[in-house]
Every structure is written in structure tokens, then in C-alpha cells.
Amino acid sequence: MPEPQGFVRRIALPVPALGNNIADAERLKAVLKKTLSTDRVVVPLGVAKTLPGRLRTFNHRLKTVLFREDVGWRVVGVEDPDGDDPICGIALDIGTTRVVARLMDLETGETLGERGFDNPQISIAPDVLARIHHATDAEGLEELRSAIIHAVNATARELCDGAGLAMESVYLMACAGNTAMTHLFLGIDPSYIIREPYIPGVNIPDPMDAVSMGIQLNPNARVFLFPNIGSYFGGDLIAGILCAGIHRREKPSIMVDVGTNAEVVLGTRDWLIACAGAAGPALEGGMSKMGMTAGPGVIDRVAIDPETCNIEVHTIDGKPAMGICGSGMIDLAAQLFLSGMVDIRGKFSRSRCGDRLVTKEGIDTFELVLAPDSGTHEPIALTQVDLNSLTSSKAAMHSILEVIVQQTAGVRFDDLERFYVAGTFGSFIDPTSAISIGMLPDIPLEKFQVLGNSSLEGAARLLLDPDLFDEIDAIRENLTYVELNVNQEFMNIFSGAKFYPHTEKSRFPSVKVWGQA
Amino acid sequence: MPEPQGFVRRIALPVPALGNNIADAERLKAVLKKTLSTDRVVVPLGVAKTLPGRLRTFNHRLKTVLFREDVGWRVVGVEDPDGDDPICGIALDIGTTRVVARLMDLETGETLGERGFDNPQISIAPDVLARIHHATDAEGLEELRSAIIHAVNATARELCDGAGLAMESVYLMACAGNTAMTHLFLGIDPSYIIREPYIPGVNIPDPMDAVSMGIQLNPNARVFLFPNIGSYFGGDLIAGILCAGIHRREKPSIMVDVGTNAEVVLGTRDWLIACAGAAGPALEGGMSKMGMTAGPGVIDRVAIDPETCNIEVHTIDGKPAMGICGSGMIDLAAQLFLSGMVDIRGKFSRSRCGDRLVTKEGIDTFELVLAPDSGTHEPIALTQVDLNSLTSSKAAMHSILEVIVQQTAGVRFDDLERFYVAGTFGSFIDPTSAISIGMLPDIPLEKFQVLGNSSLEGAARLLLDPDLFDEIDAIRENLTYVELNVNQEFMNIFSGAKFYPHTEKSRFPSVKVWGQA
Numbered sequence A, B: 001m002p003e004p005q006g007f008v009r010r011i012a013l014p015v016p017a018l019g020n021n022i023a024d025a026e027r028l029k030a031v032l033k034k035t036l037s038t039d040r041v042v043v044p045l046g047v048a049k050t051l052p053g054r055l056r057t058f059n060h061r062l063k064t065v066l067f068r069e070d071v072g073w074r075v076v077g078v079e080d081p082d083g084d085d086p087i088c089g090i091a092l093d094i095g096t097t098r099v100v101a102r103l104m105d106l107e108t109g110e111t112l113g114e115r116g117f118d119n120p121q122i123s124i125a126p127d128v129l130a131r132i133h134h135a136t137d138a139e140g141l142e143e144l145r146s147a148i149i150h151a152v153n154a155t156a157r158e159l160c161d162g163a164g165l166a167m168e169s170v171y172l173m174a175c176a177g178n179t180a181m182t183h184l185f186l187g188i189d190p191s192y193i194i195r196e197p198y199i200p201g202v203n204i205p206d207p208m209d210a211v212s213m214g215i216q217l218n219p220n221a222r223v224f225l226f227p228n229i230g231s232y233f234g235g236d237l238i239a240g241i242l243c244a245g246i247h248r249r250e251k252p253s254i255m256v257d258v259g260t261n262a263e264v265v266l267g268t269r270d271w272l273i274a275c276a277g278a279a280g281p282a283l284e285g286g287m288s289k290m291g292m293t294a295g296p297g298v299i300d301r302v303a304i305d306p307e308t309c310n311i312e313v314h315t316i317d318g319k320p321a322m323g324i325c326g327s328g329m330i331d332l333a334a335q336l337f338l339s340g341m342v343d344i345r346g347k348f349s350r351s352r353c354g355d356r357l358v359t360k361e362g363i364d365t366f367e368l369v370l371a372p373d374s375g376t377h378e379p380i381a382l383t384q385v386d387l388n389s390l391t392s393s394k395a396a397m398h399s400i401l402e403v404i405v406q407q408t409a410g411v412r413f414d415d416l417e418r419f420y421v422a423g424t425f426g427s428f429i430d431p432t433s434a435i436s437i438g439m440l441p442d443i444p445l446e447k448f449q450v451l452g453n454s455s456l457e458g459a460a461r462l463l464l465d466p467d468l469f470d471e472i473d474a475i476r477e478n479l480t481y482v483e484l485n486v487n488q489e490f491m492n493i494f495s496g497a498k499f500y501p502h503t504e505k506s507r508f509p510s511v512k513v514w515g516q517a
Helices: A024-036 A050-058 A129-134 A138-163 A178-188 A235-244 A326-338 A351-358 A386-408 A429-437 A454-462 A466-477 A486-499 B025-036 B052-058 B129-132 B140-162 B179-187 B234-243 B326-338 B350-356 B384-408 B422-429 B431-436 B454-462 B470-476 B490-496
Strands: A008-012 A061-067 A072-079 A087-096 A100-107 A111-118 A171-177 A220-223 A253-258 A262-267 A272-277 A297-306 A313-314 A355-362 A363-369 A380-383 A419-422 A447-453 A477-483 B010-011 B062-067 B072-079 B087-094 B096-103 B111-118 B172-179 B222-225 B251-258 B264-269 B272-277 B298-304 B311-315 B357-360 B363-369 B380-383 B417-422 B448-451 B477-480
Touching: A008 A024, A008 A380, A024 A050, A024 A061, A024 A178, A050 B234, A061 A171, A061 A220, A061 A326, A072 A171, A087 A138, A087 A178, A087 A235, A100 A138, A100 A454, A100 B363, A111 A138, A129 A138, A138 A178, A138 A262, A138 B272, A171 A178, A171 A454, A178 A220, A178 A235, A178 B140, A178 B172, A178 B490, A220 B272, A235 A253, A235 A262, A235 A419, A235 B140, A253 A386, A262 A386, A272 A386, A297 A326, A297 B072, A326 A429, A351 A355, A351 A363, A351 A454, A351 B111, A380 A486, A419 A454, A447 A454, A454 A466, A466 A477, B010 B025, B025 B052, B025 B062, B025 B072, B052 B096, B052 B140, B062 B172, B062 B222, B072 B172, B072 B357, B072 B454, B087 B140, B087 B179, B087 B234, B087 B422, B087 B454, B096 B454, B096 B477, B111 B140, B129 B140, B140 B179, B172 B454, B179 B222, B179 B234, B222 B417, B234 B251, B234 B272, B234 B417, B234 B448, B234 B454, B251 B384, B264 B384, B272 B384, B298 B326, B298 B363, B311 B363, B326 B384, B326 B431, B350 B357, B363 B384, B380 B384, B384 B490, B417 B422, B422 B431, B448 B454, B448 B490, B470 B477
Parallel strands: A087 A171, A171 A220, A253 A419, A272 A477, A419 A447, B087 B172, B172 B222, B251 B417, B272 B477, B417 B448
Antiparallel strands: A008 A061, A061 A072, A087 A100, A100 A111, A253 A262, A262 A272, A297 A313, A355 A363, A363 A380, B010 B062, B062 B072, B087 B096, B096 B111, B251 B264, B264 B272, B298 B311, B357 B363, B363 B380
8 A cells, every 4th residue: 555645754764873964853854855855844943852852762763744835844743653643633614604623634534523613703793794893903803813713722622532632633724714714713904805905914824833823732733724815715715626626627617605605616727717705786685694594493495296286394303393594495486486386577476375375564475384383383484575585696696607607707507517516505405496496507417516515625635635735826826806797787687587597498498387388 | 325135124015906906915925025036925924913904004115024034035024114113133142151142223233232141051050061961851951941041031131121122123033052052042852962973953943933932022033043064063153154254255264263162164165174072082171171261350461571581460450360261371371482481392491480480299380470469369370280281272273273274175374364263262362372382373463363252243244134144055065074083193293283382393483482593
């Protein structure tokens, strides 16, 4: 079995002699330069301090823990080559609402544990904008920084405890977050991210010592943050691209991250186009406001028989329905439309909905779950206002895709080899439903691939494969960030996309609506 | 007046705009890459944190404090371009017995203060060997490390207080010490320096954050340690070469550092040969044991009228004589020899010495200062044993020079363009006296140049001139370290050199002894 070429390498050093008496650190560097085919190896003080003793205790053989950095390779640990303790790393996805950490064995690639927690910054300021405002003074910034750092430390400790390991076993941490979250994690003033001309403090943070950030792992541990492209395109998306592999394919593919914003990356191994962030008024009240977060009793799947209009809802854990999440909402809209209960204009059809459609405070309201069956003892309902909001969101998504893919890149939807759906919310979307309402383009289902937490996954892969640093550089170099121009043309496209599935029915040949030929 | 090209540079950044919206740190890097003609600039987290606010407060103009490191240039501070606070650095000479720190203004080059103190490690273990033994366990090493670090912190504070500056004004520290002192300063295990095959832990320490070493300066301050060549040739000598400039001259010159050991560097801009450390039994009881340290009442100059044999002694501060220091000893030996009171074999001449020569415990003893005139109320005397020891030392020095200069390098003493005498002890040696006893070669006096604390001076110069990093690299590359081979041939040379001034009188044409033609 060939030695895995990750960040842990077993090496043997020449035994020093009167004729070969260069210093220990330089002998280590010389061997590593050869092994790694590099001309720069850094041996930090923390490693150098005990190197002479360790080298001799281990008889001039070492299990070295390395990291690849802009300025060369760095030695992060020199350990017993015959020791059994795993050499670990932590991949971290720093979401605005949710943070997930994965503990990994850097030699085997095995996941030793994974834990998610709500971003504790939420209790200080709920969303990105509020947090940036809170961080305007140094004290507020420090409050936000230390909140997330403490939570990460606690989680790292839980993960290590769970795996029966000491914190010293963790040598590397790779973190991916959006631009604002990256700034707050590092304690870098984020004030100008949200002010024209939207300037981040740092796009490519130099890797740093965990200890200098207050992160408690191995005393020599290094922390890498995925670089940002700009204020509205962060390291989480770079990690996502790395995970999807768009940048490795000959033919065009696309990744859509449906989270707080809709973020789109399209490209091949030769070029990448990205578009992200608020697309103006069309996206306001967009994807994120469509429903409650997934949890017990939340409706995540809806099926309506077009003949009988019989409704079946599926809740998480099978508990009585409490509400509906985003993916359930898309399912519901699709099923309502396919069964004729919502018309092509996105309005409830009184004749098809029957008793389910009631008027409350002058607003048409569709009762999906009746009061006696619900977990709240109130009907779980969808109002025309809710539906209009969903319609706007799906139309915005389609318009963005139309503009980026077909107009900007000149790629036909049919030519897309893969359609990756990323983000926790995206993971639950049923592509058939999303196509049915015209949110996603009508391409063969097998082209859709759900990535889940692609940001975490990208960070995890980086910890196992030094070559991915080159890929990150290539992604950054090849990527063109396109500002979505919400002009009259966009609004025209948007207007057409507000129909179900679209004013041009021919774009959605697979969508068969009840009662239509 | 052209802008000085040191480590403080005033720059202006392009003002960000929608068309030029790269991140602040990357914009700073881009400008510095151009300004410094480099492809690598590191902006550490500590600087990045406040960069966005500072850039805008200072209207996109900055006084940047930089440092040059192996992996590129590093931004150590971004300050108000119109601010009056000086940007400072500290040069540090870490001697085994004495440590000296110099506070400097990095823009003007002005010295703002200088302070010396006894190396506090002395009270833990007196000499290099004892300290290395003490550092065998991690606790002992830490004890030695923290002793020197605390003393450096206290001295840095005194220097800043003296100059009316905050510690935050100090951004850089350049330190030079021998290999063992460098290890103890950094807390690197020095155990193998003194065991065959004499391997240092580190020869070229990567620069590090002051804060990671427990040194309290500006929070982003960097510390540079002059690299070692090997266990017996440390960074203090590299700094010394830098100060003397041997490596810049077309014609050969030599630097002799007469301190605890005799260390010799010879060369031109194309080659360098060095030799240092204990030269075996011939040097045992060598230079360092010749006398007491300079201080009030210590005899540092002696003059003897060869006609009258009248003796004049000069003491430091003109106080009554307490003892004699090394340079006084060389003066005394020279004057005794030139006046015929010591013969060419290095023995006291009873006839010439007269009453001054007494026998105490069977040993011929020369009373330099009689009891009534001395500050101790005892005679200040030189015994035949003391003189023999001096004779051995001067013979060893001459032999080393002979072997290195004439035999190894094939350079005649007459061809030396400069003869630099370094080291605190060396500063006080009168070259005429040293030539008279055959310790130094008989070359024109104007070729001798006293460097004083060349280690401190080299460190200080580095803080003002980034180009010196290239010179350090060149010195390291061009320098060949020669192990002094104390074989029969060396012992033959040594035997000849034990005569006054030498068995071959023709080597010292300028030495005129009383009573000789």
C-alpha cells in the first residue's frame, strides 16, 4: 500500500556525524524539502524547542505533521513514528446560523465525530447585517469573536472527549464561512463589507497559529481559513466548489447554494462565473423567509392526488404537524400547481381547492392541515401572501439562473452536465417539485446532485489533500464574480418566471398539470 | 532628500471603488509588492484586524513598519503617516556574561538609549557548559530561558521609559548571541551542542512573534536571531562580520574576537574562513582567565621605562590599584619584555627585575604595585605561573592566526588589509603591546581597528538596512568553518610562539627590546 500523501508523513533523517553536523532543524528541513519537492519548509519555534530530544528518542525517525501554506510547508508536529495516537484535524463550517465541526483522523481520513451548534453570535445580533453593525466598535467585534471562539473550543473538546483523545491530538483546523463570518471569526473589522464599495478587510487570510486566535488545540496547531472572493462571495463557496468539483470538469456544471441568499457558481475547469448576494427587491423576502427550520413535527414532504385532491403530509419524526419548512413549501406549491389547485398565475383556484380554501382577514388561505390534526391545534395554512412570496423567490431563482447560465455564460440549461444543489436548505429540496414550479430548469433528474453541507465537506477534504491548495488558487484565479444587474431586462425575465412554471410552457416539457393535455 | 529605504515606509493606497474593490489587506500587499519589488508580503492577523479602520482614518495613507524574512516581507505595523511617535527597534547582544540592548529609532537610525546588564543566567549556572547541563531537563531549560527573557523585558522597559516611549513603539528586535545563548534565549534544547558530533538544534531560527517568546513590545513585534553556523560559531560572529565588513572587501582582512574563546574570521567578498572554540589543551586556561574584569581600580595600562625600569600603572577611574585586567596584563607583559625584565623564554630576569621580584611559596613573583600603594593593602603581583598562562594564551593566539591565515588560507600577514579586533576584551588591547609579545602579527598599526561590541553593532545595523539580510545569506554561504586540528604540527608552531615575541625574531621586525641592537 503506498504511503498516503496527506499532511502526515513518516520520514527518516540521516544520523548526524562529524562529517554531517548540520543542525537538527536544518536536517529536518533538508529531508522534507526533498520529500515534498519544495524549496521552503518552516520549522516554528514550538516545534524546534523539543526537536533535538525527540529526534534522538525516536532514533532519527519521525512522524511529521505538516501543513501547506502560501509561504511553503510548515512543520506542525514531530511525533513518535511508532505511536498509536491519531493525528487529527478539525473541519469547520462557520454558518451564520449554524456551525458544524468534524473531527478527522488525518492519516486514515476517518471521521471521528461531528457536531453542530447554533452560532452563538445569534444571541448578540441575529443576522449578518446586525452583527456587522454590532462590530463597529472594537468591543462589539471582540464580543462576537470570543463568542464563536469559545463555542468552537467547547465543541472541539466535546469531539475529542467523544473520541477519547486529548486536545493535543488536533494539529490542523480548516474553516469555511462567508466573508462576514470569516471576519468575525478572526476579529477583523468587517465594517466596510456592507458599505459601498463593499470592501472586505481581508480576502486571503494568511494561516495562523490556533493559539494566537485563542483556539485550544495542539500548542503548535495551525488554522486555515478558506479565502473569500469578495464581500458577497466567501470561503464557504470556495469550499463548496472544491466539494462539487465544477472546476475539474471539462463540460459546464453549476452549483446553487440555496441558503440565506441564493448563490450560483457555473463553469468548467477553464472558467468559472459566480453570482451571489441580494439581487435587489426581487429577492427581498426571499428563500430564507419561506418557512420554519426543519425540526420535529415540521412538514417536509407533501403529496396531493390530482384526481381526488387528497392531501398527504409527511412530518419530520412523524410528529403532529407544527409548521412547514422551505422544502416542504416547494413540495406543497408543486403539488398544488400540478393538481390544479394553484393556477399558472400562482393564485389559489377556488373551484379546485374547495373547503380547504378559506378567507381570513380578507386573505385567501389554504388549510393544509386542519386544526384537529395539527400539533398546534390551529390549522397549518398557506396564505396567498405566503404563496406570492414563494412565487417571487422561485421566479428570482429562475431569473438568476437564466441570466447567469444562458445569457451571461451562453450555456444552455441542457448543456449542463451536473446541477449541484448545496446548502442545508438545498439538501431537502425535491428537484422534481422545484422543476414543477419552474424554480429549477427542466433538465434530466439524474443531473441533479445534492451536496449537503458542501462547505464543511470542502474543508474536510482540504485536510486530507495538500494538492487542493493549488485547486483553491486556480478557483480564485479563474472565477469571475458577476454583479447581478437588476435592470429592466432582469425584471422582464423575472415577470415571466413568476408564472407556474413559466410563461413559456415549452421550457418545462416534463411538467404535466392536471387537466392539461 | 530621498526617503530612507529601511523598515519604515510611507505608502499611499489606491482609494477603493466599485471598480477596484479588492480587500484592504490585498490592496496593501499589492502596493508593498511593487514598492519592495517582492512577490511575497505577509499581513499577519494582528495587523489585519485593525487595518480597515486605520486605512480610512489615515485616508488611505500609511506609515508601514516592515520586516524582511526568509519567506518574504512582513507588515509589522500600519501607523499614522503624520504621527510623531518614533518607530523603534532594539538591537540585543546576548553575551554569556554580559547582555547589551540598544534602543533605536528605525527611521532616523538614532540611538535612543543603550543599557547593559549581567546575563542573569550566571546565577543559575556560571558558564556555557554548566548552563547546557542545567538545561538537560525541560524545567532547567525553562528556568534559564525565562531568566534572560525577564531581564530583556525589564531592560526594554527601562530603555523605553528613558526615552519617554511606550513599549508599543518597539516593533523589531534583532538579537545576536553565540549558539548556546541563542538556544537558551529561544528555549530550544541545547543538549547536543556539546556532545559529539556537536549538533545545534537550530542554526537558522525562523523569525518569530515577540509575544510568542514572552517578550513584551508592540503586540505585533517580530524578533530576529542571527543564524549560527554551527555549535562553535554563533550568530554573534555573523553579526560581527557584518559589522566589520570583511565580506565586502576585495582584499583579505581578518577579525579576531578575543572573548571567552578566540574566534577568527578571515576572508574577502569571495570567501570566508572561520575558526573558533576551544583549541584543545593549548588554549585551556586561555584568554579568559588572564585577569579580572575591567572596573574601578583595575590596572588597564602599564608603562615601564626600559632605562630606569621605572613602572607607571594606570587604573580605571584613577582609583588605587585592586588588580589587573586582561588588556593591562598584555601591556604589562609587553613592557616587562621590552625592558628586559622578562626574557625571550618568558621567564623573569632576576637581574633586571631587582627587588620587585620576590619568591613566594617557591614561585617567582613580580610585585607590580607594592602593598602600601595598592587598594587591597597587598601587593598587586604577577607570578611566573600567571605569566606562563599568558604566554600560553598569546602563543595559542599566534598559532591559530598562523595556521588559519598563512597555512590554511595561504595569505601572508602582510597582505591583510585590515585587522579587526572585536569583543569587549579586545577593545582594550593595545595592538603595540600585543605585537610586542608576539600575540598579534607585526603589521602596520594603522591596519588594526577596534570594533568594540561588534555583535551589538551588527544587530543594530541590520535594523536599519534590509539589504543586510542578503549579506547574512552570502556570509553563511561563503563561510567555511575550519576545525582547528591540534596535531603535532600545531604543537610545533605553538612551541615557537611561546617565545617572546617568537623564536623567529625576523617575524617581528618592529619589536625593539632593551639592550638589543
